[in-house]
Amino acid sequence: MKLIEPGMDHWFQDHATALCEPAQHLARVTAVDRGQCLVRNASGEVPAKATGKFMGALQSTIDMPCVGDWVCVDYPDSENWANIHAVLPRKSFLRRKSAGKSLKFQMIAANIDVAFIVQSCHHDFNVSRLERYLLMANEGRVDPLLVLTKTDLVDKDALEHLIAKIRGAGIHTRIIAISNVTGEGLGQIKEMMSFGKSYCLVGSSGVGKSTLINKLTGHATLKTGAVSNSGEGRHTTVRRQLVFLEQGSILIDTPGMREVGVLVASEGLDENFEDIQQLSPACRFTNCSHTQEPGCAVLKAVQAGKLAREHYHNYIKLKTESASNEMSYSAKRKKGQRI
Ligand SMILES: Nc1nc2c(ncn2[C@@H]2O[C@H](COP(=O)(O)OP(=O)(O)OP(=O)(O)O)[C@@H](O)[C@H]2O)c(=O)[nH]1
Ligand SMILES: [Mg+2]
Ligand SMILES: [Zn+2]
Numbered sequence: 001m002k003l004i005e006p007g008m009d010h011w012f013q014d015h016a017t018a019l020c021e022p023a024q025h026l027a028r029v030t031a032v033d034r035g036q037c038l039v040r041n042a043s044g045e046v047p048a049k050a051t052g053k054f055m056g057a058l059q060s061t062i063d064m065p066c067v068g069d070w071v072c073v074d075y076p077d078s079e080n081w082a083n084i085h086a087v088l089p090r091k092s093f094l095r096r097k098s099a100g101k102s103l104k105f106q107m108i109a110a111n112i113d114v115a116f117i118v119q120s121c122h123h124d125f126n127v128s129r130l131e132r133y134l135l136m137a138n139e140g141r142v143d144p145l146l147v148l149t150k151t152d153l154v155d156k157d158a159l160e161h162l163i164a165k166i167r168g169a170g171i172h173t174r175i176i177a178i179s180n181v182t183g184e185g186l187g188q189i190k191e192m193m194s195f196g197k198s199y200c201l202v203g204s205s206g207v208g209k210s211t212l213i214n215k216l217t218g219h220a221t222l223k224t225g226a227v228s229n230s231g232e233g234r235h236t237t238v239r240r241q242l243v244f245l246e247q248g249s250i251l252i253d254t255p256g257m258r259e260v261g262v263l264v265a266s267e268g269l270d271e272n273f274e275d276i277q278q279l280s281p282a283c284r285f286t287n288c289s290h291t292q293e294p295g296c297a298v299l300k301a302v303q304a305g306k307l308a309r310e311h312y313h314n315y316i317k318l319k320t321e322s323a324s325n326e327m328s329y330s331a332k333r334k335k336g337q338r339i
Pocket of ligand 3: 284290291296
């Protein structure tokens with residue numbers, strides 16, 4: 001096994017040596033559609049399926065092969081299709097909480113270097129949702145990049161106002177504003193992408209994720225779809241898919257998300273809300289919940305207009321969600337249920 005594939009490195013190589021049988025090869029999952037995968041090796045892309053033995057030993061659906069995974073495969077007859085025998089450990093990942101009350105995760109993609117968190121300047125823009133995506137990236141050890149699309153539909157002042165809103169919420173992540181129509185900002189995106197790195201695009205339907213990938217590859221390979229008058233997309237992309245750029249970077253397209261469910265531990269949450277974390281030592285009580293306590297420095301900052309109210313409310317909302325999730329986790333564990 002040589003280091004020929006973009007994205008492969010010594011970390012994966014070492015795991016592959018330990019996990020793959022001598023007769024097996026390494027490949028990367030490029031698409032998943034109802035249990036059926038596509039994998040790419042040095043010579044091309046072939047359909048693949050996990051073996052019965054692999055599926056039988058699964059602990060959770062989260063461990064099933066997903067886009068971006070490196071897998072050990074063999075080719076039973078010629079090279080037309082592959083058996084997946086093992087999934088290499090994931091260096092990083094993007095996953096979300098499944099819709100509804102359940103505490104299940106759904107994998108979005110694995111082994112991602114940078115998440116492009118895509119929002120449109122036009123209709124879709126929402127700082128609280130951005131914060132959720134940032135938590136999702138942080139939890140999976142993925143670097144975030146904010147991409148604001150459709151700058152051609154707003155004027156310069158409106159764009160600056162949106163950026164100020166993001167900064168006002170204490171978000172310091174890099175922002176690239178682009179237009180797939182005029183080409184503005186596409187150069188900046190290309191510049192920051194490098195050989196062998198994997199970039200996953202996430203965001204609501206209709207914000208222009210697939211269009212952006214088509215612009216970057218220079219081919220109209222991915223299907224794109226018009227949005228309704230309210231700017232809502234029509235869920236054109238239906239499966240996660242990995243594409244390669246000629247210069248050796250890797251892009252993953254995903255279907256637009258309706259809900260961004262995140263499951264984070266309370267400490268992880270505080271790390272992400274740096275401004276609130278910095279204020280809390282000044283609260284009178286060390287275990288201050290920043291909701292009603294006297295002498296709360298966070299509440300004081302909100303009242304003084306130094307902390308955006310929306311940002312603060314989103315923090316409390318996420319905190320409550322994560323606390324109740326933690327509670328249901330331990331309740332389930334007590335009942336001996338698997339989650
Ligand atoms: N004006 C304008 N329209 C854009 C831009 N980028 C994409 N669009 C249009 O927005 C619509 C939706 O684009 P898609 O690329 O299909 O959006 P998506 O994010 O992939 O949506 P899903 O696949 O449903 O998640 C299409 O009609 C695009 O032509 C842009 O920068 N400016
Ligand atoms: Mg799409
Ligand atoms: Zn407080």
